[in-house]
Amino acid sequence: MRPLFDRPEKAYLHPYLAGAILGVVLFLALLLTGNGLGSSGATSRIDAWLVDLVAPAHVDRTPYLLKMAGGDRNPLDDWIVPVFFGALLGGFASGWRNGRLKLTTTKGPNISDRTRWAMAFVGGVIFLYGARMARGCTSGQALSGGATLAAGSWAIMLAIFAGAYLLAYFVRKLWL
């Protein structure tokens, strides 16, 4: 296993170069499929799939789940699900290739691992709640909607930055 996980750690790409590559990936997605990129939709579809396994009747009573998993509809039958698992695999492949596969925690210098874990979990809850409300996250709305000039996506993008900047000062202990 050594050669697999003990590769020399390489530096990250320059932001502009990474952005340009990401832009080309986004363009190819739009060119081939007419869809941009995304991921938060897959999270709620996987949720809907799980709920449908445990309590199918509940799905049929809940309007939001009904749309994805009502009746014999398969919530996983959507473009965003392969994109989601592809992204997991792609992140892993890049981490492996560039020597960044490591069980670790990324955090600000003044908090413990446990605090960071709890905050990451809470942040995930809040973020995905907002992402489902806005019908897409930073990928599906800000990035994809931004590139296709969708008016609502630009409003959402500004709101994300506004929300984060407004709160940043009050949670600076987490990061500084």
Add this chain to the structure above:
Amino acid sequence: MNFPLESVSAVSAANPWSYLVFGVIGFAFGYTLEMAGFGDSRKLAGQFYFRELTVLKVMFTAIAVAMVLLFGAVGLGVIDFNQVWVNPTYLGSGIVGGLIMGVGFIVGGFCPTTSLASASTGKIDGMMFMAGGFVGAFLFGETEFLFDHWYNTAGYLGRLTLDQVFGVSAPTVVLIVVAAALFMFWGAEQLERIFGHKDLAREPRLRRVGAGALAAAAVVVLAIGVPSIEERYQRVSFKRTETVTPADGKPQAVTRVLGADEMLAQRRVFVSPAEAYKARYQQAIKPVYLDVRSEAEFNLYHIADALHVPLARLPAIVPDLLAESPANTVFITIGNDEATAVKAWKLLVASRVPNVYVLEGGVNRWIATFGADDPALLPLPTAGADQLRYAFPLALGDRYKSCAPDPLHHENLAFEPRIVLQLKRDKSGGGCG
């Protein structure tokens, strides 16, 4: 070839390749995010303390590059923009959701996709964010009924793009966004110098070349412009399957691809008054009668339930026709004869509105078919081409008897069916909403 490809516009078991295409796109997405350093929450959170503006740089470079390529390809006619998913605008839920996401971002240190790149490379905080994400999405599903109405209607503006908001062409917006992005990058680097104590002299000079190339590309996009209706019309194609019996006698189904002008020449887009009226009683299709004549003529006489959209106003409602109508909608354009209705047909098919037909012979033929025995309607032999060939005692609109023919009297009308319902791509297959 027309892009985006119809065959991979949504995943389907009928076409297993579609899973692979989306999987590979996702792979490239995750790979790039990891390479940008977004597996590390400090790189993401640094954005909000002006220490490190990687998020802004990556995101806006990606948006600018994708936008330039997209609208360049649209201008060259390679991509049909109407078939590209544009997130519908819901200002209410979008802005509130965006603010909530911002809170999640600064507390959790990730956004959903970057948490995937983080978790898959072994970062425990990335895994925790992902786990929290499943809980958050679940909670939304369980609580959405509390504000269902607001969620689905507040500030809903449909498919709305910035060029429509500002009343300029899309390439102009592209150029402005690129210019704004380059200015922001300059500002971001200054902030990094001040707050992050970064030495800008060590930044690669190549980035200036990149900025120049991006700006030049945006100018090229502006020069290309948007494809004219005529150019788009020439690229429209229709598929028709018919059974052909060759000399040896075995019937075969043959699928032919026809251009728009061929469709007109072979009269395949003209539906007879009988078919147009029968369509109303078919469960499978939902006919929408678009009356494109002048208001005066519309007031004199029109088919029941016809929508009045004068030809000049038609381009303005195309986005609504594309976005709002159910997939089984069949549009039938109606003129006095056929000339104006054909113009409307050309405009709609060039804009890629699916299932558009022309009422054969227009209102004149309609009246000849259903209202010939109405003593109130007097033939007007002096009428010119594409004018009403009847005189009306009163402008009764759709209250003449023949405007809504009695289905009992006209049950057994014979006609050659021309409507072939094409289910357009499922728009819900787009976006992540």
